[in-house]
Amino acid sequence: MENITSSPDNTCSEEDGEQKSSNNRASDNGQRFDTANTSYTALNQMEEKMRRKLQFFFMNPIEKWKAKRKFPYKFVVQVIKIVLVTFQLCLFAHNRYNHVNYTWDNRISFSHLFLLGWDSTREINAYPPGAGPLAIYKQDEFYNTLDFAYAGYLNLSNAIGPYSYNNEDNKRVDPVFCQYNYKQGIIYGFNESYIFNSEIVETCVNFTSSENELFSSEMYLKNSGIDIQFAALVRAKLMFSVNTINFRAAGPITPPDCYRFDVELIFDNEDHDGQMSLILDAEPYKLTCKGDTEYVTDNKIDQVLRSILNVLVILICSISLALCSRAIYRAQLLKELTVHFFRHNYNKELSVDGRLEFLNIWYIMIIINDILIIMGSAIKEQIERNQFTNDQWNVCSLFLGTGNLLVWFGVLRYLGFFKTYNVVILTLKKAAPKIFRFLICALLLYAGFTFCGWLILGPYHMKFRSLATTSECLFSLINGDDMFATFSIMSKKSPMLWWFSRIYLYSFISLYIYVVLSLFISVIMDAYDTIKQYYKDGFPKSDLQQFIGEANYEEVSSGLYRTQSSSSLNAVMNSLFCCNFYRSAYSKIGGGTSSHNLL
Structure with a gap:
């Protein structure tokens, strides 16, 4: 009986075990289904957050303002920059025109004072030219030209221009004559032979004479032991300096400008073709004026205002440079994250066109014009503080002009909306x-x-x-x-x-x-x-x-x-991806809504 009675118990226990096993399998399947469903939901959520992040990234400033109500400070910085750099350029262009025009007019005046044979028809750049090059063809003309230039320098007080000698007590400083000869250059044309050494030797001498003495350059050079051999002469120069003051730029807040002109009378004989070109060059250098006790407006209002403008331009361009550089850096981080997202979820590489979408050419152009304007503004500040050479006018205008050109090109970006x-x-x-x-x-x-x-x-x-x-x-x-x-x-x-x-x-x-x-x-x-x-x-x-x-x-x-889209996306990415590089990269561009700046 016990065996019989125990049989039903064993049967029941076996059935209960099978039922429990079936329930366990069902429970495992349910758990796996729930896990798969949760993973699928997480992937969908991640995809939606990623799409929203990219949509926001590629919005224009107006759309970003509507989406996040974030102040478009990059756009405002660019507007302020356009106004400031344009105003700065207008002021500098006006000053540069006055400077170049003033120096050119003085060069023409020096040509009339010191160049023998100069004619007013040569002052106009006509096409085709109305006259040939100014040159000398005879030895007598060479010495006569030197005598004429020296006489004009002696009678500097007779000029209409307010010229004086480069000396504190206005005493005449002796002009310097230099010749550049081949070390040996003798021609025997009758039997087609010559003696020649291509090394160039420089010889200089001061032109000195008493006030009542009639100066003859030919005799003076011979007495000084300088014998000019025109067959070996490559180039000759007569050099002296002249000081002057420009009242034209003076105004209620602008004092007069003082200049020194280094004048060079150049005899160019490099071609040795029987024609020696005659050129006058006058290099201007701005000096610090000592002023006049009667000039009551000897303050620095004009210089201070221009310095403030230069500092503001440098500051606003530096801010623009930093913001655009940061935007490009963050765009590259987002590109790497997107590439990893496509590779992980779709098992494909992002196309080249898709990668180039993250490279904003406009920002690169803004960075270039910011650098140019900062450099040009720094040089402009040196020019206005009289700490410059003449070539810096052209260098400064090149930087500021090219920078402003790119700034106004950047306006096309906003018109493109x-x-x-x-x-x-x-x-x-x-x-x-x-x-x-x-x-x-x-x-x-x-x-x-x-x-x-x-x-x-x-x-x-x-x-x-x-x-x-x-x-x-x-x-x-x-x-x-x-x-x-x-x-x-x-x-x-x-x-x-x-x-x-x-x-x-x-x-x-x-x-x-x-x-x-x-x-x-x-x-x-x-x-x-x-x-x-x-x-x-x-x-x-x-x-x-x-x-x-x-x-x-x-x-x-x-x-x-x-919403906190970036933080939620960051959490999902951290839960699914095992790459610390992309998580840290995204945390730099994600990190909450406060980092969603308008790009």
Whole structure:
């Protein structure tokens, strides 16, 4: 009986074990299903947060303002910078024009005072030139020119200009005459022989004479032991300095400017062709004026105001430089995170076009113009404090001018937010690769014509005398400028080359005006038609743009982007990815809503 009675108990216990095992398996399956469901939900959440993050990154400042209500300080900084640097450029351009015009007018005055044979017709840059180069051809003319310059220097008080000698008590400082000769240079033309040593030797002497003595440079040089051999003479100079004061710039807050002009009378005989060119050069140097006790406005108001403006420009450009550099750095961090996201979730690499979306060319251009303007403003401050040389005017204008050019180019970025203006930018962007390839072929043809014209027509045509003037002439012909003059100026000394010049000019003009320019315009028009078609049918999208999609106006204005999206995305990424580099990288650009600055 016990065995019989125990049998049902064993059966029941076996059935209970099977039931428990079945329940355990069901429980495990449910747990795995819940885990998979949770993982799937987390991945969907991560994808949505990543998409929202990228959508916000590629918004323009207006959309970002609607999405996060964050003050667009980068945009405001750029607006302030445009106003300040433009105002600074206007002031500097006005001062530079006055400086260059003043120094040029003084150079003309010195030419009349110290250059024998100078004529007012040489003061106008006419084309073609109304007179040949100023030169001397006889030995007597050489010494007469020196005597005329020295006499003009002695009678400096007779000049209309407020000129004085470079001495505190206005006593005359002796001019310096220097000659540069070949160490040996003797020519025996009757039997075609010579003695020559190419080493150049410099010899200098001061021109000194009493006030009532009639000065003769030829006799003075001979008495000084200097015998000028014109066959060996390479170059000669007569040098002296003149001080002057400019009242024109003076005003209620601006004191007069004081200058020293280092005048050089140059005799250029390097070609040894029987024609010695005569050139006058006057290098200006701004001096610190000692002022006058009667001048009541001897304060530094003008200098202080200009210094404040320079400091403000340097400060605002430094802020712009820091903000744009940070934006580019954060964009690269987000790019690396996006690349890792695509690789982990879609098992694919982000395309090159998608990677280039994170490189903002506008920010790079802003960084370049910030650097240029900072350097130009620093040089400008030195100029206005009289701590400069004359070349710094040109260097400063180069930095400030190029920087302002790029600043105003940057305005196109904000116009690009509007469809009407964005067509021009997109057309240039679309046509740029084709234009670049087209220009390579066109420049090869242009280079061939340039070198050919320079070699063959250079000795007979004034527009082809150098490689630079040849290129300028051909470029002018492409634009239809001065065609008849180019044909008519050609010399007829060589009939063969005269006919060649006709064939050369006709072929170049026909090829570039009727063929190359037409093709160039067609390339741009083709890109323009393509952009218009894109506006109708939609723009092609990269894999990144397809993933991002488009945020509609309701989502942007709903406040959805003002949530803790970055922190939640950071938590999800940390829970799924095991890469500390990308987690730390994203924490730098995530880290809460406060780090979502307008890019």
